[in-house]
Amino acid sequence: MVSSEALHTRPQHPGTAHAARLATPADAEGIVRLRSAHVLAEPLPEEWIVRSGAELAARLAPAGDARACVVDAADGALVSCALALLHPALPEPASPGGRAARMHTVATHPAWRRRGHARSALTALLDRLRAEGVAPVEADAPAGVGALFRASGFCGSVAPMRMTWPEPAVRGRVDERTGHVWLPPEQYAETVMKATGFACVLFTDVHDRPVQLHGVYSATHPWQLVGGTMDPGERPWETAVRECREETGIELDSPPRLLATVYGLPGAEWPYSTMGLVFDGGRLDEARLRDIVLDPREHDEMRVLALPEWRPLMPPRDFARLSAVMEARRTGVAAYFDTWDWGTE
Template sequence: MNADTALTPATDPQGTAGRPPVRAATTTDAEAIIRMRSAHVLSKPLDEDWIRRCTQELAPRLTDQGDARAFVIDAPDGTMAACALGLIHPVLPAPAYPRGLAARVHVVATHPDHRRLGYARAVVSALLDHLADVEQVTLFELHASVEAQPLYRELGFTGSPALMRMTRLEQSAAANTELGSPGRLPAEQYAETVLKATAFACLYFTDENDRPLQLHSVYSPAHPWQLVGGTMDHGERPWETAVRECREETGLPVSGPPRLLATVYGLPGAEWPYSTIGMIFDGGRLTAAQIRSITLDPQEHDEVRVLPLEQWEGLMPTRDFARLSAVEEARRTGQAAYFGTWDWGNA
């Protein structure tokens, strides 16, 4: 991105004798990088036409004036053993990125014949160091596979695999001095590095025979039958969310006091890029008259159903039924449940 700075020369970042050195990629490496991406990153390999098109797109960007930077390791036979490609882009300046520059680690790939040799760490470390020290990028982002997530966490990235982030601040020492607490980031900057999650709160209702009550969703095929509840609004506490959602979704008033039945946690996935944390409270037992009085919001639900627990199993995804079963057991035993596997993208 900086026209007046050249890419760093080839170096051996680990200083290991006999190990092929990491070097900065040039325009002539564009095709090999694209083929590494096609073969070892993408879920479906590119055909030759797309290989050519992507190579023509990348090559001019791998120059001092371009926005792409890459580092590679060459195999003894002259092919590419590993590569890491980053794309620099402008963002609005902020204390965490005062120059208004960010970089996305777009491709990290290692040929299967050269894995478990530290090559991925070597090329990624070289790329991050160059972007930070030469290009003066301070905000880094990437999408990680579950397998690669531990490596990126060791390098300083935080967040979910769907979006991991890291900031490297030139002025961090001065900022720490101002805080009077060496080694700590200012609160605003630290907040950008921690886990991001959505939160929800629900109520578990049954009829007078302890049969679970659920609502049929009109908008979520992935979760067709749902407890009464929803996502927390800003400024709300979980019980307040449960009461508000119950009023909006059913018209039923809830007086409390709150009785927590289960805490739910889910990892991010293909369906949602953030972790999910939720609390499920006991809504009590409803009379037949109360159930008949339920008024649904047609934009959210179109049916109320009460069934014995075992009959719900065939109507719900596996993870949803497992959660419902845990909540039912918590109500029955009086011992609050922890359901920590309500992950996004799992059946």
């Protein structure tokens, strides 16, 4: 159990914290103290903290009507929490299980804020409630947490706000030993990172000058390697072969040789992460370069330039990627390039 003194003397530059976990009765007083010190306009007297903590402990028991998730610091101190109180509800489409909930507390110690702990605790709590078939979940939205509630799926007027699941609550499998909620695969898939994949091919001429195509559809990425986005069901090399045929008329028949793995974070230009592979297409002589046929719907020009000559024609991150790929070709060591982010330059 964490004392109020421990909470108030937390260092201003704290260390690491654990992932959110299901609260137990032993966490009750810590939750009450966190709420008293950092949510209420006037902290509770000590006698009320003890009294409230004792009642909450009983309600956090497996048969109780309270559910909470907490985040612990590495030393065991409670630094963030999300608490909801359950109540009976008449069965109806929005509440098929006959139980609803109301958010009571979302609190984080000031020294641990802006680290995602409140979001982590709230998300874990909502996952637990959904797994138990509790719906709807209602909440008032005091200053400081309204945006968090909205980002977590609550909607409605500012006070109160209400969350209703987009479909009847789906029960997950709850590990009673750890409190972890194992969601059905299709439901869990909605919570993980979304990403698109691509595959490209590096061609050079016999003097090792990169070949690139000018795209008609992208002002921010004008010069591009041969390649493109993976279609559903494709493997990366299959994408490279298809894109090469569609964009240049060249049929790749050699075994794949990987030059680089590329990763980009989402940003203003694209909402998903991007992961791609760049393969070595080899060296093309003058005759094969002349035989390239562009698809005018995608590209209107092909150029063959020495690497330094590409720099003024490309955004910095695109040129950095091309440089990494060329270095991989030169050294024979595949590159790992993880800063091809979707942003603005």
